[in-house]
Amino acid sequence: MNKKKLLFLFIIPLGLTLLTIFLLYNFKHSEKRDLPEIMKDKTLNVVMESNSVDYFVSGDSIAGFQYKLCKYIEERSGLSVQIFSESNFDLCIKGLQNNTYDIIARNIPITNENKKYFSFTVPITISKQVLIQRKPDEKDSMQIFIHNQIDLADKTIYVLQNSAAILRLKNLSEEIAEPVHIREVSDNSSENLIYMVCAKEIDYAVVDEALAKKIASQLPEIDYSMDIGFNQLQAWALRLSSPVLSDSLNIWISEFMEK
Numbered sequence: 001m002n003k004k005k006l007l008f009l010f011i012i013p014l015g016l017t018l019l020t021i022f023l024l025y026n027f028k029h030s031e032k033r034d035l036p037e038i039m040k041d042k043t044l045n046v047v048m049e050s051n052s053v054d055y056f057v058s059g060d061s062i063a064g065f066q067y068k069l070c071k072y073i074e075e076r077s078g079l080s081v082q083i084f085s086e087s088n089f090d091l092c093i094k095g096l097q098n099n100t101y102d103i104i105a106r107n108i109p110i111t112n113e114n115k116k117y118f119s120f121t122v123p124i125t126i127s128k129q130v131l132i133q134r135k136p137d138e139k140d141s142m143q144i145f146i147h148n149q150i151d152l153a154d155k156t157i158y159v160l161q162n163s164a165a166i167l168r169l170k171n172l173s174e175e176i177a178e179p180v181h182i183r184e185v186s187d188n189s190s191e192n193l194i195y196m197v198c199a200k201e202i203d204y205a206v207v208d209e210a211l212a213k214k215i216a217s218q219l220p221e222i223d224y225s226m227d228i229g230f231n232q233l234q235a236w237a238l239r240l241s242s243p244v245l246s247d248s249l250n251i252w253i254s255e256f257m258e259k
Contacts (some may be wrong), residue, residue: 031099032241033099033102033239033241033242034241034242034243034244034245035242035244035245035248036244038079038102038245039079042079042080043079043080043081043082044073044074044077044079044080044081044082044102044103045082045084045100045101045102045103046070046081046082046083046084046101046102046103046105047083047084047085047086047092047095047096047100047101047103047104047105048066048067048070048083048084048085048086048104048105048106049085049086049087049106049189049190050085050087050189051064051189051190051191051211052064052191052211052214052215053065053210053211053214054066054067054105054106054107055067055083055085066105066106067083069105069124069253069256070083070105072252072255072256073249073252073253073256076252076255077248077252084100084101087160087187087188087189087190088161088186088187089160089161089162089163090161090162090186092104092106093117096237096238096239097239102238102239102242102245103236103237103238103245103249104118104236104237104238105236106236107124107125107127107208107210107234107235108120108164108234108235108236108237109164109232109233109234110123110232110233110234110235111164111232114237117240118237118238118239118240119237119238119239119240119242119243119246120235120236120237120238121235121236121237121238121246121249121250121253122235122250122253122254123233123234123235124234124235124236124253124257125210125233125234126231126232126233126234127208127209127210127231127232127234128208128209128227128228128229128230128231128232129163129164129165129168129206129207129208129209129227129228129229130206130207130208130209130212130224130225130226130227130228131146131152131157131204131205131206131224131226131227131228132193132194132197132204132205132206132207132212132222132223132224133145133146133197133203133204133222133223133226134197134198134200134203134221134222134223135220135221135222135223137221143200143203144203145223146204146226147226148226149172149175149176149226149228150176152169152172152173152176152178152180153176153178153179153180154178154179154180154181155180155181155203155204156181156182156183156202156203156204157169157180157181157182157183157204157205157206158183158185158193158196158202158204158205158206159182159183159184159185159193159205159206159207160184160185160186160188160189160190160193160207161184161185161186162184163184163206164229164232165206165207165228165229166182166184168228168229169182169206169228170182172228190207190208190211191207191211191215193205193207194207194211194212194215194216194219194222195215195219197222198219198221198222206228207224209224209227212224236249236253
């Protein structure tokens with residue numbers, strides 16, 4: 001491999017890492033926009049991922065768990081909830097940092113690392129990351145079915161950029177003492193990754209179990225039986241500088257979950 005290619009392979013990941021650090025650093029120094037400021041605007045800006053579980057169009061109406069929760073908050077708070085759809089998590093972070101969005105309404109794992117940059121609501125779901133692959137098929141001779149985590153050795157796994165699964169896959173690579181090739185994709189959705197596996201565009205992906213279960217009910221050739229990680233508490237994320245909004249959201253979400 002020549003020096004130019006080696007330099008290119010080094011610079012690109014470094015550039016992406018520095019971009020994420022820059023976004024997260026600026027996120028912690030954003031202009032204050034808490035519930036009092038939001039009340040003045042009368043609009044709560046929420047960004048979420050469009051998929052068949054959380055937020056989707058059904059006929060002439062909009063449905064999904066996250067959407068229903070947002071509509072309850074709209075009714076409870078008296079605010080107009082403006083919903084934005086964005087699958088790129090980096091852009092969600094940037095929008096939160098620059099006050100374009102007030103909440104990232106998606107299933108984000110509550111981890112100590114994430115708590116450095118976000119304030120989390122009360123837990124909304126408990127889920128885990130699972131491997132998406134096609135079920136064994138004699139006609140599909142190119143794919144190797146993964147039976148256990150050791151079989152991930154030297155396989156290429158597709159995940160969304162900044163997915164919660166990345167760290168777990170890296171740890172698995174250390175545990176099995178073999179490389180696991182992680183391909184992060186942006187400007188895409190978890191749902192599309194599942195369809196790409198089904199269409200044989202890729203062989204393996206990792207997504208949230210709740211979404212996998214929903215899509216697999218429509219695609220019987222898809223297998224999601226192998227866990228990549230443990231169950232994790234998941235919640236919405238907002239700015240660390242929005243404690244009043246956080247307290248109010250926790251009340252409204254708890255009310256909704258008890259219904």
